[in-house]
Amino acid sequence: MKFVIHRDKLVQSVQDVMKAVSSRTTIPILTGIKIVAHSEGVTLTGSDSDVSIESFIPTEEDGNEIVEIIQTGSIVLQARFFSEIVKKLPMDLVEIEVGNHHSTIIRSGKAEFSLIGLDAEEYPLLPQIEEENLFKIPTDLLKTMIRQTVFAVSTSETRPILTGVNWKLENNELICIATDSHRLALRKAPITAENQSSYNVVIPGKSLNELSKILDDTNELIEIVITENQVLFKAKNLLFFSRLLDGNYPDTSRLIPNESKTNMTINSKDFLQAIDRASLLAKEARNNVVKLSTLSGGTVEISSNSPEIGKVSEEIQTADITGEELKISFSAKYVMDALKALEGTEINVNFTGAMRPFVIRATNDDSILQLILPVRTY
Template sequence: MKFVVQRDQLISSVQDVMKAISAKAAIPILTGMKIKAESDGITLTGSDSDISIESFIPAEEDGMINAEQIEAGSIVVQARYFPDIVRKLPEKTVEIEADASLKVTIRSGKAKFNLNGQDADEYPKLPALQTDDNFEIQADLLKNLIKQTGFAVSSMETRPILTGVNVKMDEETLHFTATDSHRLASRQVSIEDMHAAFSSIVIPGKSLNELYKILDDNDQRVEISVANNQILFRTKHLNFLSRLLDGNYPETSRLIPEKSQTRLHLKTKELIDTIDRASLLARDERNNVVKLTTKDTETLQISSNSPEVGQVAEEVSLQSMEGEDVKISFSSKYMLDALKAIENDDVIIEFTGAMRPFIIKPINGDPILQLILPVRTY
């Protein structure tokens, strides 16, 4: 194997692929990165069994030469050293060569590294995902779906299914839902040309988090296909493969109250800033509890009390209020997560009682819903 590649292209691909590589991988060869050279380009692969990422550097694209002098072949290099070496090389191009004795030579300018490689034949084959059942979604929209729901997955392994995001298919609508049983985040989007062979899957929150970091925030198309308990996200030069979680995701729709006793309309940023301040004193306590109290139809108060430290209280203007007075306590962290996911200057909060879950949604009717269970305070 031998090729000369543009260093910036290589750095970018290496960074993407590294997101799937763990120094603690159970199979030793998975601590390495696979490099495969073919006449049309270079493919890098990283995997930790749960997630696998392939990044392709085309030899030529849009009239630009990314890789040349290619002699086909493959090798596995130690992922512990390879990224730093590539990043610190002196010149704009890099020559990488592997010989039959698995010695890898990296040359750039006057610098020359000789690394011990591993046999690429020992690298596990990624599961092939051959299916016509797929659909496309814009990268920026997919990132938004992940951002608006992914934070609400459970971090506890006691109910493993809740560590994932539930994705449901319903006619031409995609539903993303995550809950840790104390709060819930959901978002729907319409999809055209849906050819999907699934009705409900659960994608590990960790996988979506890594996918979020790799995807660019633009309108490129991401092709999604599901088969054999795996999901594949494919862009022009990237294959991102994740296993799915086994088990039935709980039915969450009945958690969502259908009618409300109180409806508040507020400015999102003002409420975020106020709760952020009120949570400063509460941060040591379990859940960082703050209290919301309506004062009159134009004002509510956010307050927090931490006997050792002190109290804080601040009023927030209500844009409008309908229904009964409210006095409710909740986790400031959950509330801040939910409000930041709303992505609208104006927010509606609907309460159905001091001990019932309440709903946060944007005023514009976007199908985003955040639900939080209040905290009992005596």
Template sequence: MHIEVSQSLLLQALRRIAAAVPSKTVIPILSGIQVEADANGITLTASQISMILQATIPTNGQTTIVHQRGSIVIPARYLIDIVRHLPDGMIRLTVDNDFKVCIQSGQAIYHLCGMDHEEYPQLAHFDYDHAIRLPNEHLKRMMKQVAFAVSTSEVRPVLTGISCKLSDNHIRLTATDGIRLASRETNIEHSAAKIPPVIIPGKHLSDYCKILDGEAGTTDIHINKQTLLLRTNNLIMQTARLEGSYPSLDAVAPKSYLTELAFDANNLLRALERVSLLADDHHIIRLHMTSNQSIELSSRAAAIGHVVEEVPYEAYSGERVTIYFNSTYLKDILRHIDCSSVTLRFSGASSPIVVQPTDHASALYILAPSRSHA
């Protein structure tokens, strides 16, 4: 193999797929990135078995030139570090028959030991049963608004995923860790009524959306019984679906409410940040209605002190309420709702708190209350 490629283009492609390189692995080949050159350009692939990321740099005769086709797996850590530190300009990469790699730029010449690409995981070629298309801005916005609620615990593996439910011309993403839930909906370009719900690994989808930062255009999502494939311009991610029963939004959300309070979202968030400074190790805050104009937020830390702050609300209906909750979780919701005002709905001291952005009727956030007292 013999290629020449712009340092900036190669570094950009490497950064896009780096999330798929496992930090630790007992399979040596997975510590590398596959570099493949053919008539179409240079394709970089990183894999961690359950997820593959692939970025292509198309041939253009100036900044990407393929002199000789070939494929090699190069240790990812060294390849990324070398390319990052090389100066702007063209990089020449050659590979001999013994998997020896030579990387040259200016006066710098690196020699690395490569690995046989035949042992590297490849994209599986499936017949995908369904496909949908989303504008990148919609996909990134939805992910930002739900990904924070994905569970990081493997106790219930299904909760490390994001539920993707399609109906008519809408797609709904839902994430939950069992304590909080975030759900957002947006339109899609064509009917998806016959596509069954799927569960996508949350970290994989989140990593993909981070890669799309600044990327215009659309993303095609292809679905079959085992896998999903996302394609955006010259970027591809293939990931295994998660199996299991995901919590039903209809089953979790209360059917009626005793109290509704509307707030300026930023004012409520700032007040929570101040009051949580003296919250205990469980981050518990007490919300108590003291009058018809405001609520009282309070917290205390044993042997340290306590804090009380009154927060005005914009509208109120129903009964007065006193409830305890984890301030960290509610702050996360308020930071991600992307809305200037919010309505909190209560069905009782032991029932879930529903957080509704006032200008996004299809959005829904749910937080389990705490039984601990501040």
């Protein structure tokens, strides 16, 4: 294998596939990056066996030569060293050449590295995925849907299925749901599917976080293929594979109340900042809990009290409040997470008494819903 490549393109691709490489793998060859040079360009692969990322660098892009393939072939190089090396090479062009016994020369300007490589034949094959049933979604919408749900997954392995986001596709609508059993985030969007397929799968939160990091902010369509135990995201020059979580995701639809007793419309930023301030004293005591009390004149009070440190209270004016009087306590962190995920400046909060879950929605937008369980304080 021998090729000459533009350093910047190589650095970008290496960074992308590095997202899948873990130093704590039990399969030694997966600490490496697989490099394949073929007539159309160079393909890099990184994997931790849960997530695999393949990045393709074409020989030519927009009429400019990016890679010159001198001899096709393949090699696996230690990811940590290879990624550090390419970042620090002195010149714009890099030559990579495999010699005897997988020894690989990386040359740029007068700097010459010789790395001990591994046989690419030993590298595990990526999942073979039949691309019969695929659906498409704009990349930026996908990133938004991930951002608005993935924060609510469970970080505890007690119920592993809750560490993933439930993706349901039905009737040309994609619904993403995450819950850690204290709060729930739901986001839906219409989808262009080629046929009337329906899916109900659970994608690890960690995979979605990594995917989100390497996707560009573009409205180009990304293709999604779901199989029994894998999901594949296909963007331009990039394949992202993730395994799916085994097991049935709980039915969350009956958690969402369809009636309410106190309804509030409020500026999202004012509400967020008041809770943020009240949580400053709550961080120490009682697990970050703040209290909301309805007052007269359309105002609510956000307060918190830590006997050893002090107390804080703040009145905020709502745009509208109707229904029963209410005093309710909740995790400041959960409500702040939910408010940050919502787009739009005005939100509706629907309460059903101090002991029942409450729902936050953006005004005039039913595509997103955040549900929070209150905290008992007496």
